[in-house]
Every structure is written in C-alpha cells, then in structure tokens.
Amino acid sequence: xxxxxxxxxxxxxxxxxxxxxxxxxxxxxxxxxxxxxxxxxxxxxxxxxxxxxxxxxxxxxxxxxxxxxxxxxxxxxxxxxxxxxxxxxxxxxxxxxxxxxxxxxxxxxxxxxxxxxxxxxxxxxxxxxxxxxxxxxxxxxxxxxxxxxxxxxxxxxxxxxxxxxxxxxxxxxxxxxxxxxxxxxxxxxxxxxxxxxxxxxxxxxxxxxxxxxxxxxxxxxxxxxxxxxxxxxxxxxxxxxxxxxxxxxxxxxxxxxxxxxxxxxxxxxxxxxxxxxxxxxxxxxxxxxxxxxxxxxxxxxxxxxxxxxxxxxxxxxxxxxxxxxxxxxxxxxxxxxxxxxxxxxxxxxxxxxxxxxxxxxxxxxxxxxxxxxxxxxxxxxxxxxxxxxxxxxxxxxxxxxxxxxxxxxxxxxxxxxxxxxxxxxxxxxxxxxxxxxxxxxxxxxxxxxxxxxxxxxxxxxxxxxxxxxxxxxxxxxxxxxxxxxxxxxxxxxxxxxxxxxxxxxxxxxxxxxxxxx
Amino acid sequence: xxxxxxxxxxxxxxxxxxxxxxxxxxxxxxxxxxxxxxxxxxxxxxxxxxxxxxxxxxxxxxxxxxxxxxxxxxxxxxxxxxxxxxxxxxxxxxxxxxxxxxxxxxxxxxxxxxxxxxxxxxxxxxxxxxxxxxxxxxxxxxxxxxxxxxxxxxxxxxxxxxxxxxxxxxxxxxxxxxxxxxxxxxxxxxxxxxxxxxxxxxxxxxxxxxxxxxxxxxxxxxxxxxxxxxxxxxxxxxxxxxxxxxxxxxxxxxxxxxxxxxxxxxxxxxxxxxxxxxxxxxxxxxxxxxxxxxxxxxxxxxxxxxxxxxxxxxxxx
Numbered sequence: 001x002x003x004x005x006x007x008x009x010x011x012x013x014x015x016x017x018x019x020x021x022x023x024x025x026x027x028x029x030x031x032x033x034x035x036x037x038x039x040x041x042x043x044x045x046x047x048x049x050x051x052x053x054x055x056x057x058x059x060x061x062x063x064x065x066x067x068x069x070x071x072x073x074x075x076x077x078x079x080x081x082x083x084x085x086x087x088x089x090x091x092x093x094x095x096x097x098x099x100x101x102x103x104x105x106x107x108x109x110x111x112x113x114x115x116x117x118x119x120x121x122x123x124x125x126x127x128x129x130x131x132x133x134x135x136x137x138x139x140x141x142x143x144x145x146x147x148x149x150x151x152x153x154x155x156x157x158x159x160x161x162x163x164x165x166x167x168x169x170x171x172x173x174x175x176x177x178x179x180x181x182x183x184x185x186x187x188x189x190x191x192x193x194x195x196x197x198x199x200x201x202x203x204x205x206x207x208x209x210x211x212x213x214x215x216x217x218x219x220x221x222x223x224x225x226x227x228x229x230x231x232x233x234x235x236x237x238x239x240x241x242x243x244x245x246x247x248x249x250x251x252x253x254x255x256x257x258x259x260x261x262x263x264x265x266x267x268x269x270x271x272x273x274x275x276x277x278x279x280x281x282x283x284x285x286x287x288x289x290x291x292x293x294x295x296x297x298x299x300x301x302x303x304x305x306x307x308x309x310x311x312x313x314x315x316x317x318x319x320x321x322x323x324x325x326x327x328x329x330x331x332x333x334x335x336x337x338x339x340x341x342x343x344x345x346x347x348x349x350x351x352x353x354x355x356x357x358x359x360x361x362x363x364x365x366x367x368x369x370x371x372x373x374x375x376x377x378x379x380x381x382x383x384x385x386x387x388x389x390x391x392x393x394x395x396x397x398x399x400x401x402x403x404x405x406x407x408x409x410x411x412x413x414x415x416x417x418x419x420x421x422x423x424x425x426x427x428x429x430x431x432x433x434x435x436x437x438x439x440x441x442x443x444x445x446x447x448x449x450x451x452x453x454x455x456x457x458x459x460x461x462x463x464x465x466x467x468x469x470x471x472x473x474x475x476x477x478x479x480x481x482x483x484x485x486x487x488x489x490x491x492x493x494x495x496x497x498x499x500x501x502x503x504x505x506x507x508x509x510x511x512x513x514x515x516x517x
Numbered sequence: 518x519x520x521x522x523x524x525x526x527x528x529x530x531x532x533x534x535x536x537x538x539x540x541x542x543x544x545x546x547x548x549x550x551x552x553x554x555x556x557x558x559x560x561x562x563x564x565x566x567x568x569x570x571x572x573x574x575x576x577x578x579x580x581x582x583x584x585x586x587x588x589x590x591x592x593x594x595x596x597x598x599x600x601x602x603x604x605x606x607x608x609x610x611x612x613x614x615x616x617x618x619x620x621x622x623x624x625x626x627x628x629x630x631x632x633x634x635x636x637x638x639x640x641x642x643x644x645x646x647x648x649x650x651x652x653x654x655x656x657x658x659x660x661x662x663x664x665x666x667x668x669x670x671x672x673x674x675x676x677x678x679x680x681x682x683x684x685x686x687x688x689x690x691x692x693x694x695x696x697x698x699x700x701x702x703x704x705x706x707x708x709x710x711x712x713x714x715x716x717x718x719x720x721x722x723x724x725x726x727x728x729x730x731x732x733x734x735x736x737x738x739x740x741x742x743x744x745x746x747x748x749x750x751x752x753x754x755x756x757x758x759x760x761x762x763x764x765x766x767x768x769x770x771x772x773x774x775x776x777x778x779x780x781x782x783x784x785x786x787x788x789x790x791x792x793x794x795x796x797x798x799x800x801x802x803x804x805x806x807x808x809x810x811x812x813x814x815x816x817x818x819x820x821x822x823x824x825x826x827x828x829x830x831x832x833x834x
Contacts, residue, residue: 405552
C-alpha cells in the first residue's frame with residue numbers, strides 16, 4: 001500500500017505541476033491583423049539594436065524625425081519643415097505641432113534633444129552620431145537646432161537611416177523605466193501592448209494618434225490605424241508561415257520563399273507576390289589576410305567569372321535581378337554608368353587570363369557565407385561552381401550569425417558573401433565598410449577615401465552625382481566588393497486584407513490596412 | 518531515517534559536485550566557441566571602439582575566472598543573472614517557458630506509452646506473425662522519420678487538408694484545456710512518434726527475453742492465466758529498460774525540443790536554447806546548462822525510484 005501510495009502522490013504532483021505552471025492564452029479583441037514574421041524581436045529599444053525584425057515590428061510604434069519614403073529617399077516624418085544654414089553646418093528643424101506620445105505627453109524639442117543625446121551616449125550608432133553632431137539645442141518647444149562638426153550632405157539621410165533608427169522617445173523615458181526601455185512609448189499609429197516571447201508581439205490602435213496629412217510614402221505621410229489590434233507572430237519556418245497563411249491562421253505572411261509564388265498562383269482568397277527587393281547580395285574581399293588583399297587582377301577575375309543571371313535563375317527562380325552597381329536601381333544618384341555593368345555578362349576566358357596574370361596556382365580559397373537566410377548558402381554554392389569553371393579552387397564555409405560576425409569584424413576572411421539592406425543615402429552604401437576608417441574589410445585606398453569625404457561634403461546634387469559615378473568607376477577597377485543580385489521580397493496576404501502595401505524594402509506597415517471577414 | 522529518504526538525500530548531495538564540475542566545463546566551453554555577444558549586439562555596424570565599450574558595459578573585458586566566481590556567487594544565492602539583450606531574469610524566463618515544454622513532453626510521453634507498450638507487447642506475444650511484421654515495419658519507419666518532416670506532414674494533413682487543428686498559437690492547458698490540447702496534439706505526435714517506436718522495440722525485445730525465463734515457465738506450469746503471466750510477470754520485468762530509456766529521453770526533451778517548438782511556434786525552453794545560442798546570450802546559456810543538468814539528475818533519481826516499484830528486489834534497505 002505504501003509503495004503504491006507514493007507512486008500516486010508522484011503522479012498527482014507531476015500532473016499538478018503541468019496544470020499549475022500554465023501560461024495565459026491569447027484573446028483577440030476587435031478587428032485584428034495577424035502578421036507572420038520570420039522570427040521574434042530581441043529588444044524594444046531601437047537605439048540599441050540593429051536587428052532587422054525589431055524595426056520591422058516596432059517602426060509601427062515609433063516615429064523618426066525623417067524616415068524612408070517609398071523610393072528609399074529620406075522624407076520628413078515628425079519634422080514639419082527644416083532649413084540648413086548657408087555654411088551647411090546648422091540644421092533647424094521645426095516639429096509637427098500637437099503630436100502625442102502613447103503616454104499622453106505632447107512631443108516637443110526636448111524629446112528630440114534627449115533621444116539624439118541618448119543615441120550619442122550609447123548604442124551601435126553612438127560613434128557615428130558623436131562624430132557628426134557638435135550640439136543639439138531646443139530653441140523653443142517646436143524648434144531643434146543641430147550643429148554639425150563639419151558639412152555632411154547625408155545628414156538628413158543619417159537621421160532617416162532605419163538601421164538602429166533615431167526614433168524619438170519622451171524626454172527621460174529610459175530613466176523612468178529603470179535605465180532600459182522595456183515598454184516602448186512612441187508617437188506611431190499603433191501602441192505597444194505586450195511582447196510574449198516566441199509567441200506574439202501585440203500592438204493596438206493609438207486613439208490619440210496625430211495624423212500627418214502629407215501624402216503617404218514609405219514610413220511617412222498619412223498613416224491611419226484602421227484595425228484595433230496588430231499581432232506579429234514569430235514563425236521561423238517559411239513552410240509553416242505559408243501554411244498558416246493558407247489556413248487563415250494569419251492574415252499576412254512576410255518573407256515567404258520564391259517557390260511559394262508558383263505554388264499559390266491562382267489560389268482563391270490568397271495573394272503571394274514577389275518584388276525584386278532593394279536589398280542585394282554582394283561579395284566582399286578581405287584586405288587583412290588572404291589571397292585577394294594585394295591582387296586587383298585576381299579580384300577582377302572573380303568579377304568576370306560570376307554569372308549574375310545564372311544566380312538569379314538558380315536561387316530566386318527569376319524573381320530577383322542582377323545588381324549592376326553599388327547603389328540600388330532607381331535611387332537618386334543611380335546614373336548611366338551605374339546601369340552599364342562591365343561584369344553584367346560572364347567572361348570565363350578573360351577570368352582565366354586574369355587568373356594567370358595574377359599568379360594564381362590553384363590554392364584553396366574559402367568563401368564565407370551566412371547560414372541564414374538560406375538564400376546565402378544557395379548563392380555561395382552557385383558561385384563555387386562558377387569559380388570552379390574558370391579553374392578556381394573554392395570551398396564554401398557557412399557560419400551561423402554569431403560566428404560569422406566575429407569573422408567579419410576581425411577581417412578574418414578571403415572573401416565574404418553578405419548583403420546590404422536599404423540605406424537612405426548612396427554614401428552609406430559605398431563608404432560604410434570600405435572607407436579606410438572602417439576596420440572590418442581592411443580596405444585602404446586614398447582615392448576611395450577622398451571620394452567618400454567628397455560625398456559627405458558636397459551639397460549640390462549634380463556634384464554628388466559625379467562623386468558617386470567616380471566611386472562606382474573606382475569600385476569596378478579596384479574591386480573591393482562586387483554587387484551580385486537583388487533578392488526577391490516575397491509576401492502573401494489573404495483576400496480579406498485590404499490596403500496591404502507590399503514594399504520592396506521588406507518592412508511590414510500595418511497602417512492604412514483593414515481586415516474584413 | 519528511512520532508506521528511501523536516505524537514498525534521495527544522498528543523490529541530492531551528490532548533485533552538488535556534479536553541478537560544480539559542469540558549471541566550470543560549461544563556462545569554459547561557452548567562452549571558447551566563436552562568437553562575441555558584443556559583436557552580435559552591434560550587428561556588424563559598430564566601430565572597434567564601440568565594441569570595446571560594449572564589451573566593458575557587459576563585463577566581458579574581465580578575466581574569465583573572475584566572471585566565473587561572480588556568476589557562481591550569484592547562482593548560490595539563486596540568481597542565474599539576466600539576459601544581455603532584454604534584461605529579463607534567466608530564472609523568470611525558465612519559469613515562464615517550462616510549462617509549455619513540460620505540457621508538450623508529457624503529452625508526447627503519454628502518446629508513446631499508450632501506443633508503444635501495447636505495440637511492443639503484441640509484437641512479442643505474436644512473434645513472427647503478421648502483427649509482429651507490421652509493428653516492426655511501422656517502428657522502423659517511425660524511427661527513421663525526422664521530426665521536423667513529420668511535423669510538416671502532420672500540418673499539411675490535419676491543418677490544411679482536414680482543417681482539424683490550428684497551426685500556430687498557444688494556449689495553456691490550464692487556461693483552456695481543450696484549446697490548449699488542440700495546439701499541443703500535432704507537436705506531441707511529431708515528438709512522440711520516435712519515442713513510441715523506440716518504446717515498442719524495447720518492450721518487444723525485453724518481453725521476448727523475459728518470456729524465455731524459468732519463472733515464466735513456472736508461472737505457466739502453476740496454471741496461471743496467460744493474461745496474468747504476461748502483465749504481472751513478463752511485462753513488469755520487461756519495463757525496467759524501457760523506463761531507463763524513457764527517463765533519459767524525457768531529460769533530453771525537457772531540455773528543449775527545439776525543432777518541434779520552433780516548427781509549431783511554441784514558446785518553450787527549446788526556442789530559448791536556439792535564441793540564446795544564436796545571440797551568444799551568455800547568462801542565458803549558462804542558466805540553461807545548469808537547468809538541464811539539474812533536470813537530468815532529478816529524472817535519473819525518479820527513474821531509480823521507479824525501478825524499486827517495478828522490481829522489489831531493487832528496493833532500498
């Protein structure tokens with residue numbers, strides 16, 4: 001009896017543990033827009049994180065002074081208008097009147113001073129903003145004066161950069177929350193409700209939202225919260241995201257695969273579409289170690305060995321397209337030189353000739369690539385085959401993100417397959433990693449540095465266009481990196497979703513969207 | 518002191534040096550694998566100076582042994598530290614996620630016991646018959662199926678084609694038993710299929726071995742009914758290796774069934790393991806290793822206690 005007794009107690013305790021430890025469930029209310037994202041967020045303080053998914057979700061909650069328009073150019077958001085002093089050193093920003101934070105506070109200049117000062121003090125962009133901004137001053141409740149150390153034509157674009165974006169918090173918000181932002185308070189059309197890790201990030205319509213009446217474009221202009229609630233559901237596996245969309249468990253699915261476009265073609269009640277994104281894959285050479293560092297001919301041989309069209313067909317099923325230049329097609333400084341890519345068609349004979357001239361004798365070269373998203377290892381394998389076809393001995397090494405970051409940061413690579421997400425100014429594309437002050441690649445070229453400096457100091461658009469043409473020309477001759485292909489941005493939404501704007505930048509905008517039965 | 522209690526106490530005391538050794542090994546291992554949390558946090562956008570500053574802010578610039586001793590001091594006081602990313606306490610994170618994993622694993626184990634034990638027993642009793650052949654074929658197939666593939670197939674069949682069960686979402690079985698079960702059935706089946714097959718094979722081979730023993734022959738010679746021989750004498754003795762294997766598997770699964778939790782979007786320990794490793798969230802990784810170690814030792818203790826129930830010869834004292 002005793003023996004059986006303790007067994008019963010054990011069983012009862014075990015069952016009790018399961019029952020007692022339950023977590024609360026999800027309870028939808030009102031009209032709900034459910035968006036399947038390809039992962040969870042990692043932080044809610046956007047000043048402190050460069051993680052892509054954080055901004056995909058939270059740029060529905062926070063606003064910036066300037067933000068990306070539909071064309072990837074910077075546009076005023078919380079700023080009503082701005083002027084630049086004749087010497088180009090002082091920016092005077094006038095804020096939109098009556099903008100409310102989710103806490104009920106009205107936006108004023110002190111909030112801007114606080115947010116930019118916070119970014120200068122800590123976070124991924126503190127060095128950049130410290131080097132750029134000399135002083136920030138609240139001239140009156142709606143006017144902010146920002147003085148720069150030196151002229152920088154890309155300053156507004158810097159403020160609009162979505163990577164660790166300069167979102168505006170209420171003055172003293174981090175301190176009120178114990179030193180770290182754990183509950184987002186912004187001025188966007190949706191306010192934060194809760195983040196249940198690996199389960200849901202819930203936002204709700206902000207009743208006190210102040211509408212910007214300017215035309216809707218990208219992250220800016222007229223943005224109306226037309227649903228009561230938005231749930232971002234992290235679903236890491238793309239097949240499950242697609243299945244959840246098909247079954248109606250979610251209304252929108254982000255980052256689907258190219259195969260899904262074909263699979264769901266003509267399926268009633270569902271749209272799965274691809275847009276060539278503005279993000280593109282690129283191949284970066286290492287200048288701290290490895291076979292390419294002092295050998296421009298070898299780098300050019302790589303350029304001629306690559307068949308970009310073949311990669312597009314093999315990896316994106318024709319839904320992407322070749323990237324002819326270091327800046328995206330359609331952006332302000334993309335000119336005829338940028339469009340005329342000398343490496344647009346493969347030239348294996350020239351590649352072989354250059355390999356001989358470069359003194360290459362079949363040494364093994366390691367190509368480092370991201371493990372995720374899966375498109376990168378796929379591109380790496382196609383590249384490997386193309387290099388082997390001209391006689392290069394290339395081995396692909398895929399690394400998960402943390403190990404890859406260490407490899408990149410230490411410059412411990414021969415060549416490195418990566419990608420560039422949308423940036424608001426051409427200077428950031430060309431110079432962020434290849435100016436000699438950037439240490440990852442180790443690339444040092446005085447002329448490249450001079451052009452990067454000129455890109456920042458030149459204010460006239462026509463003159464800047466010339467600088468970016470020169471940078472592109474230099475990129476193609478000295479070849480510190482090779483733009484490869486635009487990746488397709490695939491999203492799906494159900495027919496009950498009206499107003500969903502599929503954006504090639506890949507961000508999910510929950511505003512101006514309605515959900516029917 | 519009763520022998521049973523003495524044994525439990527001895528095992529708990531023995532846990533201390535095991536955990537101490539494990540903590541040193543895991544602390545060292547976590548710090549030698551490539552990947553710097555400061556670099557991950559800066560996402561490739563930081564300057565070398567910023568990396569140095571962030572490493573200092575995170576305390577990663579101090580010698581390893583100092584950091585270890587500080588960590589150990591906190592753990593002794595019941596504090597596993599906090600995530601480098603969102604500053605949540607590791608203990609809270611584990612407490613919050615454990616029920617999901619526990620519910621999933623318990624349901625998977627229940628499925629495996631309910632199907633695996635009868636299947637193994639029938640297979641042994643009807644050895645070399647068509648029942649045995651079918652059961653063996655099914656177990657072979659089940660053992661060969663990767664759980665993520667099986668999970669996807671279950672989603673396609675039961676969620677998309679038959680529209681019976683939801684794909685994503687999670688409700689606790691406490692909040693709403695039926696709704697909670699609806700979310701757990703498919704992942705538990707995907708997780709439990711391998712265990713069912715494993716259990717069926719183990720039970721079959723063990724029962725076959727036991728059925729050849731003298732005491733079974735004696736029991737039959739005494740005129741006992743075949744059902745009594747099978748259930749009271751054969752199966753009970755045959756379950757000992759099965760209990761061992763299930764105990765080990767339960768430890769593994771409670772440590773995080775990462776693939777299934779990721780596939781079915783269940784906020785359990787498995788997803789935490791994946792996220793912490795990808796982000797090199799060192800305090801969380803350390804906490805998880807400690808949690809898994811404690812769990813393993815405790816489950817082994819429970820398995821030992823179950824032996825005494827199944828086999829009186831093994832009773833303490």
